[in-house]
């Protein structure tokens with residue numbers, strides 16, 4: 001049947017995509033990836049700075065998701081804490097698939113590979129980056145997929161899951177239609193996109209173990225990361 005994005009859905013998509021493009025890590029922070037110290041210590045410190053900056057950007061972006069600020073305040077916090085790692089995997093994945101001079105692809109990869117993360121997590125992490133790159137998502141799809149990830153109802157400590165589910169379903173409907181219109185030759189594209197969300201959950205579990213091993217080697221995080229990751 002003819003798939004059509006309504007005027008309201010068009011407006012919703014514009015708000016979310018504009019917010020997603022507006023809230024980015026400041027270029028002077030991203031440029032630090034280019035500095036020339038490459039010790040495991042230096043890499044960890046730089047990645048910690050990137051992650052901290054990315055969390056701040058994520059909080060600002062989330063405030064622009066229509067309906068998010070109407071959710072219960074504690075549920076807003078629970079959604080941010082529960083989705084931060086997944087949202088950062090999606091955002092850093094875009095840097096790798098961007099392959100533009102501004103996206104510090106090579107240096108970011110180098111620093112992640114040499115920051116004290118054990119090989120068992122590096123492999124699935126870069127497989128994920130590759131699988132995201134192969135999707136060739138348009139920016140609207142990237143913004144909506146991140147929004148769908150943030151609005152996951154079954155995060156720990158979410159009280160009013162129905163309210164989150166209603167918001168997520170609104171976003172999923174727009175994303176589904178967008179996928180059909182953007183990738184007419186690939187009817188399974190939307191299903192592939194949702195498959196990435198499953199992969200993100202697995203990576204999020206790996207990440208919890210990454211944090212434990214960093215902690216054991218006495219690595220320090222910033223107050224914001226300690227708060228959002230309960231470390």
Ligand SMILES: CC(C)c1onc(-c2c(Cl)cccc2Cl)c1COc1ccc(-c2ccc3[nH]c(C(=O)O)cc3c2)cc1
Nearest residue numbers: 025030047048050051054085088089092095102103104112
């Ligand atoms: C606390 C640090 C060590 C950390 O722990 N886990 C991860 C961690 C890891 Cl490795 C992987 C995935 C997720 C997390 Cl959450 C990280 C580092 O996290 C990030 C690294 C880079 C970026 C990021 C985001 C946007 C960017 N734009 C540009 C640009 O050049 O424009 C560079 C860039 C970097 C975000 C988070």
